[in-house]
Amino acid sequence: MKIIDLFCGIGGLSLGFEQAGFEIISAVDMWADAVKTYNHNRKEKVAEVISVEDFNVEKLPAIIENQNISGIIGGPPCQGFSTVGKREVDDPRNKMYLEFYKAVKLSNPDFFVIENVKGMLTLNKGAFVKDLLKRFGEEGLGYTISYQLLNAADYGIPQNRYRVFYVGIKNKKFVFPKPYDYKLTAKDGISDLEGATNEKYGSEPQNEFQKAMRGNLKKPLNQDYTIHTEKTISIISQVPDGGNIRDLPAEIWHVRKYNKAFERMGTFKPSNTIDTGHRNYFHYSEPRIPTVRESARIQSFPDSFEILGTRGSQYKQVGNAVPPMLAKIIAERIKSELQ
Structure with a gap:
């Protein structure tokens, strides 16, 4: 199953999905240092320094034409939702989130995953969550969406790290894995x-x-x-x-x-x-x-x-x-x- 990692950084999400048997066919980030590290640790140098906006225009159409994309994963910044007002989604700082949405819309994958900081759950009365559910959900792109605040320490990782994961799958409700019964120090x-x-x-x-x-x-x-x-x-x-x-x-x-x-x-x-x-x-x-x-x-x-x-x-x-x-x-x- 082939997937694309947007805002990939050094590839923590990519690596986990690779270990689970997925194939990363393309990865995108604007930070050159992170992209160098990403490619340095892989046989296939699939990451490149390019904006998601340019990727959607210059690269994605050809990928879609030649390959079936199973999933799109990533952690787009969404700071614009801190703005009070009806048009917060149009805030320039949300451009990367909207480009992630555009990539999903263009490629129509079986699933998508967004990782974000826990503050996005409650920021501006949950504006981000409301927009995501409407934009990607049944009324929008048609995904059934689950989201949950996870602590890495609950899954065998020796670190308290709280992040929200949003998982959308076509016609299926994703159930998050249960926490382990132990924690590592x-x-x-x-x-x-x-x-x-x-x-x-x-x-x-x-x-x-x-x-x-x-x-x-x-x-x-x-x-x-x-x-x-x-x-x-x-x-x-x-x-x-x-x-x-x-x-x-x-x-x-x-x-x-x-x-x-x-x-x-x-x-x-x-x-x-x-x-x-x-x-x-x-x-x-x-x-x-x-x-x-x-x-x-x-x-x-x-x-x-x-x-x-x-x-x-x-x-x-x-x-x-x-x-x-x-x-x-x-x-x-x-x-x-x-x-």
Whole structure:
């Protein structure tokens, strides 16, 4: 089953769908760094730097003419729905969302998947959800749409990450998978990387998740450490396991204007959300931020998946991605519905 990934980033959604047996025939993003990483990790270099608007005009018609598209997936930005008023859908910031809609309309796939931040559920009295249900639903393109707020930690991923997934299938109601009966902690996710370098792992894999992430790899990629100032190291060393800067005496954080962002992962709970900034949270036992590899591991990218670009760009690429494991779980459920 062939699919297209719009706003693909480094391909977290793509990877999950590939692992579930789908074939990505085209992927689109305007961020060159992310596209380089996407193609670097695949035999077929299907991603390209192009706007979805141009893709819909210049590329999609030929694809539709020659191939049957089973699905379109992606995470279009939809900030324009924060505008109060009747014409919020016409906000220029919604152009990418409308181009996603146009791609689905043109290609008429069996299904589509949209991933978005949880705030879109309630923003401006649910304007985005109302528009999506009308535009893509029975009154519009004819899809039966299900949507749900999912936490990655409920599906075997060592990270609290809340995102909304909208799944539309022709003539079928998608049922989201039930949460697992266990949660992995940050330590469960990355403990074998403690003391690791780009030349060797820190220890043997400690659990099935680590075994799965490592595969047959002998040494981790993107395991460079950030060197912090003595002041930062001193402060972070005092923050308790799973705590934050506010757990310290007021004179430490108040004078320096530190905030909750100075936070430690906990050995007893899933990691905080891996975001596009990389100085918001610190390792649970070492006075430093996680490496790019540790961040990617917590996102459930396999250790063989190499992130390209500057260090800052690498962190941003990882933080923007959809966890591949979660994408795979959703993809497998969609596949079973289509067969």
